[in-house]
Amino acid sequence: MINTYKKNAKLVLSNGIIFPGYSFGAPGSAVGEIVFNTGMTGYQEVITDPSYYGQILTFTYPEIGNTGINHEDSESSINVRGIIVRNYSTNNSNWRSQKNFNQWLVEKNIVGLYGIDTRALVKILRSNGSMNGVITSEDKTLDSCLKIICETPKMEGSNLxxxxxxxxxxxxxxxxxxxxxxxxxxxxxxxxxxxxxxxxxxxxxxxxxxxxxxxxxxxxxxxxxxxxxxxxxxxxxxxxxxxxxxxxxxxxxxxxxxxxxxxxxxxxxxxxxxxxxxxxxxxxxxxxxxxxxxxxxxxxxxxxxxxxxxxxxxxxxxxxxxxxxxxxxxxxxxxxxxxxxxxxxxxxxxxxxxxxxxxxxxxxxxxxxxxxxxxxxxx
Structure with missing residues (x-):
């Protein structure tokens, strides 16, 4: 279940490819290395794994958020810079759920993008390798996004x-x-x-x-x-x-x-x-x-x-x-x-x-x- 109100957003990759979609979670922009996770469960633990610091995470599983958020499963106070999903759920359905997934992302200041073809994105990453990118709900041009990406350090050589x-x-x-x-x-x-x-x-x-x-x-x-x-x-x-x-x-x-x-x-x-x-x-x-x-x-x-x-x-x-x-x-x-x-x-x-x-x-x-x-x- 997705909110009927949609605010336009997009992903821009360092090679210039654009994926138009919609914003959820925190508004704004996030820049980092675009990577993907193939897990079908455990999104709260994954998002709070410090090993993802400096990265924007794409979930290959098509719908994220359906079990909500609880107070026990976060692995740390460190979060990914942003997440990309095909769909996200606003309907919590789990006995342990204590918070709405989208609201939790807002509180954690995690920028989200949904509504894109995540399969196509993952195929690009598998063929060309992980690369830096920007997800944004702001009115940024392609050139301004590429400038941000160019100024962002790559993962090689980074002591995070x-x-x-x-x-x-x-x-x-x-x-x-x-x-x-x-x-x-x-x-x-x-x-x-x-x-x-x-x-x-x-x-x-x-x-x-x-x-x-x-x-x-x-x-x-x-x-x-x-x-x-x-x-x-x-x-x-x-x-x-x-x-x-x-x-x-x-x-x-x-x-x-x-x-x-x-x-x-x-x-x-x-x-x-x-x-x-x-x-x-x-x-x-x-x-x-x-x-x-x-x-x-x-x-x-x-x-x-x-x-x-x-x-x-x-x-x-x-x-x-x-x-x-x-x-x-x-x-x-x-x-x-x-x-x-x-x-x-x-x-x-x-x-x-x-x-x-x-x-x-x-x-x-x-x-x-x-x-x-x-x-x-x-x-």
């Missing part, structure tokens, strides 16, 4: 994690409220394991899963030094997801390199953290044409497959990894990009996806158990 990271350390004690919670399976000793989480754009549900697996979490800013991390005497160290170009996150790469050289503290990285591990180990990264963003990416190796939730635009070059130091444990089975690695003879591993399933399937929850087991082995 320093923008979305916390500025102050904090403790996290919330758990996951689900029927697959495993906290009760662990001993009191497990509950005392202290994990330092480096925040490059961390999501609430990731922290919840670590706590549910029996960890006490101290979240530190992305620019934390080696001495700051070690002063907390952690049993394990977690490198989070986040936005931007991993090769530009020099402070995170330096920290990871120092921690790897330091000793035997178990380390677990996901998404951007995974890429930072790869760079710290001597590898290199490159930008994917249109990235991996969705809830159904198959990953694995040796006939073992898990369906994963992903949100990233860069990948590790497998040929750049030193084979005497690093073992590739998972591949993305759609395009054979590196989806997991571990350091040989060290309790250090990472994956390219989001194992906490916020939103997404629960196939990868075993990775938290693996991290806890490594810490227990060294207590």
């Amino acid at each position: 994690s320093k923008i979305v990271s916390t500025s102050q350390q904090y403790f996290w004690q919330n758990t996951t409220e689900t029927d697959f919670d495993v906290r009760k399976k662990y001993s009191d000793k497990t509950n005392k394991l202290k994990v330092v989480a480096i925040d490059f754009g961390i999501k609430k549900s990731i922290l919840n899963r670590l706590v549910s697996h029996g960890c006490e979490i101290l979240v530190l800013p992305s620019r934390s030094s080696l001495s700051e991390v070690l002063s907390n005497k952690p049993d394990g160290i977690f490198f989070s997801n986040g936005p931007g170009d991993p090769s530009s996150v020099t402070e995170g790469i330096d920290l990871a390199k120092s921690l790897i050289e330091y000793g035997e503290i178990p380390m677990f990285g996901i998404c951007l953290g995974h890429q930072i591990f790869g760079l710290a180990l001597g590898g290199s990264t490159y930008k994917l044409p249109f990235g991996h963003r969705g809830l159904n990416h198959p990953c694995g190796q040796n006939n073992q497959i898990e369906i994963t939730s992903q949100n990233h635009g860069f990948a590790i070059d497998p040929n750049s990894l030193p084979k005497d130091i690093v073992k590739i444990t998972h591949y993305n089975l759609n395009d054979t990009t590196v989806a997991g690695l571990e350091v040989i003879n060290k309790p250090i591993f990472s994956v390219q996806y989001h194992p906490e399933a916020g939103p997404g399937p629960h196939d990868s929850d075993y990775l938290f158990k693996k991290f806890v087991s490594q810490m227990l082995d060294r207590c």
